[in-house]
Amino acid sequence: MSANNNIGLNAAGNTEIIGSNLSADADQNYSGDVNISAGEDVLIAESYESVNSATSNTEGTATLSVSxxxxxxxxxxxxxxxxxxxxxxxxxxxxxxxxxxx
Missing domain, CATH: 1.20.5 (Single alpha-helices involved in coiled-coils or other helix-helix interfaces)
Structure with missing residues (x-):
């Protein structure tokens, strides 16, 4: 999330910011604030890449008759x-x- 001045996040319950970039100074003029308020918990965490893979094999036989x-x-x-x-x-x-x- 990017803004030239301020970013404000308000929540009645929990607020979770996971693997996100918050920039309140997108125009790089050294002004802008990020304000986060929550009625309960605020969680700011990095994200991790994960890869799930599944493989399956199918085996069988076939008969071919040639005349x-x-x-x-x-x-x-x-x-x-x-x-x-x-x-x-x-x-x-x-x-x-x-x-x-x-």
């Missing part, structure tokens, strides 16, 4: 499926002709 296939095998399977579909189409076409012209 590697040869593209030639896949193409051969696709060709077989295409031949089977072509054969089925021919059968359906023949059945349709027989039912259309008995």
């Amino acid at each position: 590697v296939t040869n593209q030639v095998v896949e193409v051969a399977k696709a060709y077989e499926n295409l031949e089977a579909a072509d054969e089925q189409f021919k059968e359906i076409k023949e059945d349709y002709r027989q039912n259309l012209w008995p």
Whole structure:
């Protein structure tokens, strides 16, 4: 807290000033007062830096399955499926002709 002249703090109960700078002569002209009045106690104390840290670890396992296939095998399977579909189409076409012209 800074002021060019006076600082006045009044409290009905306790007054605590912890880790603060009070300057009643901010303009550095050598005048100004800090007045503190309390109905009970006045505490002026320095502050301390503290650091709290927490760490946590999580452990687990995972399973990865990898399947590697040869593209030639896949193409051969696709060709077989295409031949089977072509054969089925021919059968359906023949059945349709027989039912259309008995």
